[in-house]
Amino acid sequence: MKRSSTYSPIAAPDTGSLRRWITAALAGSLMSVALPGIAADLEEIERRGSMNVATEDNYAPFNFIENGDARGFNADVLEELREYADFDIEQEILPWTGLLAAVSTGQYDMALTGASVSDERLRVFDYTPPYASAQHFAITRAGSEIDSVDDLGGLTLGVQAGSVLLSRLPELETMLSEEDGELGEVVQYESYPEAFADLANGRLDYVIDSAVPANTLVASRPDVFARGPAVSGAGYVSWPIPKSSPALLEYMTGFLAHLRDSGRLAELQEKWFGESFPDLPTEALTSVEQFHELAGLDD
Numbered sequence: 001m002k003r004s005s006t007y008s009p010i011a012a013p014d015t016g017s018l019r020r021w022i023t024a025a026l027a028g029s030l031m032s033v034a035l036p037g038i039a040a041d042l043e044e045i046e047r048r049g050s051m052n053v054a055t056e057d058n059y060a061p062f063n064f065i066e067n068g069d070a071r072g073f074n075a076d077v078l079e080e081l082r083e084y085a086d087f088d089i090e091q092e093i094l095p096w097t098g099l100l101a102a103v104s105t106g107q108y109d110m111a112l113t114g115a116s117v118s119d120e121r122l123r124v125f126d127y128t129p130p131y132a133s134a135q136h137f138a139i140t141r142a143g144s145e146i147d148s149v150d151d152l153g154g155l156t157l158g159v160q161a162g163s164v165l166l167s168r169l170p171e172l173e174t175m176l177s178e179e180d181g182e183l184g185e186v187v188q189y190e191s192y193p194e195a196f197a198d199l200a201n202g203r204l205d206y207v208i209d210s211a212v213p214a215n216t217l218v219a220s221r222p223d224v225f226a227r228g229p230a231v232s233g234a235g236y237v238s239w240p241i242p243k244s245s246p247a248l249l250e251y252m253t254g255f256l257a258h259l260r261d262s263g264r265l266a267e268l269q270e271k272w273f274g275e276s277f278p279d280l281p282t283e284a285l286t287s288v289e290q291f292h293e294l295a296g297l298d299d
Contacts, residue, residue: 040109042247050088051248053078054108056096058191061216061272062114062237065093073132073272074112080264081112084255097162097190100125100240109248110241116164116210117236119288125240127285128252131265133277134210134235136165138228139217141199146206146228153181155205158195161188164235165208172208172231200224210235212273219274234295238285253284 116134189195259265266276
């Protein structure tokens with residue numbers, strides 16, 4: 001499997017320097033996010049009569065392409081949004097690695113994708129109320145003897161470049177240190193299909209992904225993959241909106257409440273995720289402190 005030279009294997013740093021290493025590793029994907037442009041707020045969207053949303057194409061079951069057509073949870077949500085809105089919804093499908101940067105610089109009004117909430121992103125974006133859980137799990141090969149976190153010590157893991165899963169690796173490092181283990185070699189990939197291909201052929205020992213895509217992958221290929229132990233605390237998936245667009249955040253929060261109150265949100269969650277999430281927060285996420293309190297990250 002060909003891998004971009006930008007995402008070549010990266011050796012894990014010494015204990016105590018992992019956070020600095022992750023900051024550097026994320027710099028390429030977050031550099032343009034750190035200095036956002038002025039995105040259109042709701043008044044401008046209504047004036048021009050259209051909203052521009054960015055989606056990705058390779059992260060099932062949130063967004064993916066099948067027989068040339070956009071599919072997934074957010075593809076169905078997009079159709080619901082087109083019925084709900086009084087303006088047109090224009091969609092552009094982008095690779096994940098540049099999607100959030102494009103939204104932050106004002107090229108698009110919001111991202112309608114499976115974006116996990118993180119401290120770094122909350123400094124640039126606000127999030128609508130969560131629509132899925134994003135606790136992280138180790139995905140292993142079927143038949144492996146990886147049953148608990150202490151089995152992961154020293155093993156080679158794969159993770160998507162620029163992702164929240166990369167930024168939360170210190171949680172796994174802490175879990176491993178409590179079992180006298182250490183984080184092994186970390187390999188970054190442009191997309192998850194590349195990482196899972198390397199896992200299947202033995203180049204990786206495990207891949208880290210969040211609950212929903214992990215469940216989907218294992219259910220579709222139980223002879224190849226298995227879900228291993230949790231490697232993070234609680235997490236959330238939602239839609240990021242630039243902080244310069246508070247009225248749009250309120251509008252999309254109302255849209256999500258409409259889906260929830262009508263029962264349509266639970267239907268789409270069951271369809272694409274295999275379960276609904278009735279206990280998720282119903283408020284928009286706008287600060288690191290609020291996120292930590294809701295997710296119990298400071299307990």
